[in-house]
Amino acid sequence: MRAILVLWFAFFTTVSFADGSLMTPMTGVRTAPPIELPDSNGEPFSMKEFEGKYILVNFWAHWCGPCVKEFPAMQTLYDALKDDGFEIIAIHAGPPQGRVRPFLKKHNITFKTVLDANMSAHGWQVPALPVSYLINPDGKLVYKAVGPREWDIDQMRALMTEQE
Numbered sequence: 001m002r003a004i005l006v007l008w009f010a011f012f013t014t015v016s017f018a019d020g021s022l023m024t025p026m027t028g029v030r031t032a033p034p035i036e037l038p039d040s041n042g043e044p045f046s047m048k049e050f051e052g053k054y055i056l057v058n059f060w061a062h063w064c065g066p067c068v069k070e071f072p073a074m075q076t077l078y079d080a081l082k083d084d085g086f087e088i089i090a091i092h093a094g095p096p097q098g099r100v101r102p103f104l105k106k107h108n109i110t111f112k113t114v115l116d117a118n119m120s121a122h123g124w125q126v127p128a129l130p131v132s133y134l135i136n137p138d139g140k141l142v143y144k145a146v147g148p149r150e151w152d153i154d155q156m157r158a159l160m161t162e163q164e
Helices: 001-018 065-084 100-108 154-161
Strands: 037-040 042-045 054-062 086-093 112-117 131-135 139-148
Touching: 065 086, 065 131, 065 154, 100 112, 112 131, 131 154
Parallel strands: 054 086, 086 112
Antiparallel strands: 037 042, 054 131, 131 139
């Protein structure tokens, strides 16, 4: 299964970056499904804590090389935009096997990371890892990115400005 995902990532990321877009617009108006999962410290978390903000929801796993590779860029993005009403929720898909917390500590990740050990976050379309969604302050899904990104700060600001 992992080999298939790796090949798919290699193909898709080559194709997806060809147009230079950070994320693609979502079609139709759809409210983001709720997220209520334990965070990386085992504490309960609800996406409701971030209501009224832009939220980048990223599905990833510790064994996914492209997922891990994009984390430093996501941290840089978070540091640059957190004072502008921007949050990140990174959802670890599958059992963490004791590797998530050490990874977060090693890479100084400060944005919210939650654990979905049983893959119970229903209503999200996760065709591959990583996949990310941008939610606007009204709770609507507005953009999607399948595959890893460099998470350019100016491009994300532009996406957020388009939604105002």
